Amino acid sequence: MIDTIHLHDLTVAYNRHPAVHHISGTFAPGSLTAIAGPNGAGKSTLLKAIIGEIRPVSGRVEHGLAPTDFGYLPQAADINRRFPISVLETVLLGAWREAGAFRQVGRAQRTKAFEALAAVGLEGFEGRSIGSLSAGQAQRALFARLLLQDAKVILLDEPFTAIDARTTRDLLDIVARWGAEGRTVIAVLHDFEQVRSHFPQTLLLAREIVDWGTTADVMRPDNLLRARAMAERWDEDAAVCAPAA
Numbered sequence: 366m367i368d369t370i371h372l373h374d375l376t377v378a379y380n381r382h383p384a385v386h387h388i389s390g391t392f393a394p395g396s397l398t399a400i401a402g403p404n405g406a407g408k409s410t411l412l413k414a415i416i417g418e419i420r421p422v423s424g425r426v427e428h429g430l431a432p433t434d435f436g437y438l439p440q441a442a443d444i445n446r447r448f449p450i451s452v453l454e455t456v457l458l459g460a461w462r463e464a465g466a467f468r469q470v471g472r473a474q475r476t477k478a479f480e481a482l483a484a485v486g487l488e489g490f491e492g493r494s495i496g497s498l499s500a501g502q503a504q505r506a507l508f509a510r511l512l513l514q515d516a517k518v519i520l521l522d523e524p525f526t527a528i529d530a531r532t533t534r535d536l537l538d539i540v541a542r543w544g545a546e547g548r549t550v551i552a553v554l555h556d557f558e559q560v561r562s563h564f565p566q567t568l569l570l571a572r573e574i575v576d577w578g579t580t581a582d583v584m585r586p587d588n589l590l591r592a593r594a595m596a597e598r599w600d601e602d603a604a605v606c607a608p609a610a
């Protein structure tokens with residue numbers, strides 16, 4: 366199926382030092398998958414490789430999707446909120462696929478943007494500058510942008526870090542709705558409770574796959590211990606493996 370994302374023996378490196386290596390597996394259309402693992406396990410790097418922001422040094426990501434089919438929410442630390450644009454304009458950026466890069470945003474898209482802001486509890490914030498929002502409000506606005514984008518595959522990198530329990534609950538409801546609509550969601554998460562209760566599939570990563578499958582099977586204590594032990598053994602200066610003869 367064109368919406369299925371296959372990873373084939375994927376290795377991604379920075380300056381020839383692998384951040385993740387030999388990753389193979391499949392994200393089925395409509396699946397909700399958490400990517401869990403210790404700091405530095407390569408989780409963000411893997412998301413960037415899936416959306417094509419980083420080219421793998423070997424292996425490949427295979428799917429029949431267009432770049433516009435992907436919605437991506439980077440880690441908060443990677444998002445520049447100093448742009449002098451309003452909350453409404455931020456959300457409308459999600460409509461560029463429909464509007465085109467230079468075309469005017471139409472009334473229908475503005476209506477959808479207002480609806481998306483209402484869906485994330487930000488009615489009345491339209492005219493505020495994005496930089497004036499709290500971290501939680503800004504995250505709600507970025508989810509509204511994803512709602513407008515209408516992507517088939519949504520990648521979220523630590524979307525609930527520093528977000529209060531109520532906002533997290535509201536945004537997790539949106540993730541569940543995406544799943545019910547048949548969208549594929551891949552989310553990097555550190556909170557095991559969120560993983561267990563909201564993501565049926567888990568990829569546990571420690572530079573390589575520790576385990577990938579049903580969350581209840583993957584998030585077993587022995588796997589979590591193994592991931593930690595692998596993290597302790599990392600060699601940051603390791604070279605990329607030589608290709609198989």
Ligand SMILES: Nc1ncnc2c1ncn2[C@@H]1O[C@H](COP(=O)(O)OP(=O)(O)OP(=O)(O)O)[C@@H](O)[C@H]1O
Nearest residue numbers: 379380384402403404405406407408409410411601
């Ligand atoms: N731009 C970069 N240049 C060089 N090395 C990088 C770069 N980005 C990440 N790395 C390295 O790649 C490895 C994996 O980093 P990555 O951010 O993917 O891990 P992560 O699992 O998302 O970590 P965390 O849970 O701390 O966010 C780390 O050793 C990191 O230092």
